[in-house]
Amino acid sequence: MRIILLGPPGAGKGTQAAVLSATLKIPHISTGDIFRAHIKGGTDLGLLAKSYIDAGKLVPDDVTVDIVASRLNEKDCEPGFIMDGFPRTIPQALMFDEMLEKFGRKIEAVINITVDDDVIINRLSGRRMCSCGRTYHIKNNPPKVEGICDVCNNSLYIRDDDKEETIKERLKTYHQQTSPLVDYYQKKGLLKNFDGSKPIEVTTREILDSLQNK
Numbered sequence: 001m002r003i004i005l006l007g008p009p010g011a012g013k014g015t016q017a018a019v020l021s022a023t024l025k026i027p028h029i030s031t032g033d034i035f036r037a038h039i040k041g042g043t044d045l046g047l048l049a050k051s052y053i054d055a056g057k058l059v060p061d062d063v064t065v066d067i068v069a070s071r072l073n074e075k076d077c078e079p080g081f082i083m084d085g086f087p088r089t090i091p092q093a094l095m096f097d098e099m100l101e102k103f104g105r106k107i108e109a110v111i112n113i114t115v116d117d118d119v120i121i122n123r124l125s126g127r128r129m130c131s132c133g134r135t136y137h138i139k140n141n142p143p144k145v146e147g148i149c150d151v152c153n154n155s156l157y158i159r160d161d162d163k164e165e166t167i168k169e170r171l172k173t174y175h176q177q178t179s180p181l182v183d184y185y186q187k188k189g190l191l192k193n194f195d196g197s198k199p200i201e202v203t204t205r206e207i208l209d210s211l212q213n214k
C-alpha cells in the first residue's frame with residue numbers, strides 16, 4: 001500500500017506514521033527525518049537543508065525530490081510506503097506522480113490530518129523527538145521514562161525549529177505552499193480527511209478503518 005500523510009506541522013503525521021508503519025509493515029519515510037539525519041551527519045545536503053529548516057521555509061523542490069527518489073529505490077519500499085511530509089508543494093506532487101508512473105506504481109490514499117492553528121504552537125512546543133522516528137509530547141503523549149524513548153531507549157531531543165517564531169513561519173509556509181495539495185488530491189479522488197484534534201488512538205483507528213476497503 002502506498003500512502004501519503006498530509007497536514008500542517010503538528011497535525012500528528014509523524015505520530016500516526018510510526019504506528020501505521022508498524023501495523024501495516026511498510027516503511028515510514030519522513031523527508032524531515034532524512035534532512036535531520038543529514039544535519040546530524042554534517043553532510044553538504046544537511047548544511048543546505050538546515051538554512052531553510054531553521055527559517056521555517058521549505059527545502060528547494062529539486063533537492064527534496066532527489067532524496068525521495070533515491071529512498072524509493074531501496075528494496076524495503078517495494079511493498080509500499082507511508083510518505084510523511086512529502087509532497088509539500090504542487091511541483092513536488094507533479095514530479096512525484098511522474099516518478100511513480102515510471103515505476104508503474106500509484107498512490108492508494110492521501111490521509112489529510114487537520115488541526116486548528118491555535119493548537120499547533122502548544123503541540124510543537126511540547127514535542128520531544130527520538131532519532132528512531134518516534135515522537136512524544138511532554139503532556140499529551142509522554143514517554144514511560146522522562147526524556148527516554150519507549151521503543152529504543154535513546155535520549156529524546158527538542159527540534160531547533162520547534163520554537164514559537166519558527167512555528168509561525170512554518171504555518172505561513174504551510175498555508176501558502178502546502179495547503180493547495182488538499183485540492184490537488186481531492187480532484188484525483190484520493191483524499192481522506194481526519195480530525196487530528198481527537199485522541200491519538202482514535203485517529204489511528206479511523207485511519208486504519210478507512211484503509212480497510214482499499
Ligand code: ADP
Binds near residue numbers: 009064087089
Ligand atoms: P513537521 O512534522 O513539523 O511538519 P517535518 O519534520 O516534516 O516537520 O519537516 C521539517 C522541515 O524540513 C520543514 O519545515 C521543511 O523545512 C523541511 N522539509 C520537510 N519535508 C519537506 C518537503 N517535502 N519539501 C521541502 N522541505 C521539507
Ligand code: ADP
Binds near residue numbers: 124128136137
Ligand atoms: P507532525 O509530524 O504532523 O508535525 P507530530 O506527530 O510530530 O506532528 O505531532 C506533534 C506533537 O503533537 C507531538 O508532540 C505529538 O506527541 C503530539 N500529538 C500528536 N497527535 C496528537 C493528538 N491526537 N493529540 C494530542 N497530541 C498529539
Ligand code: ZN
Binds near residue numbers: 131132133152
Ligand atoms: Zn526511539
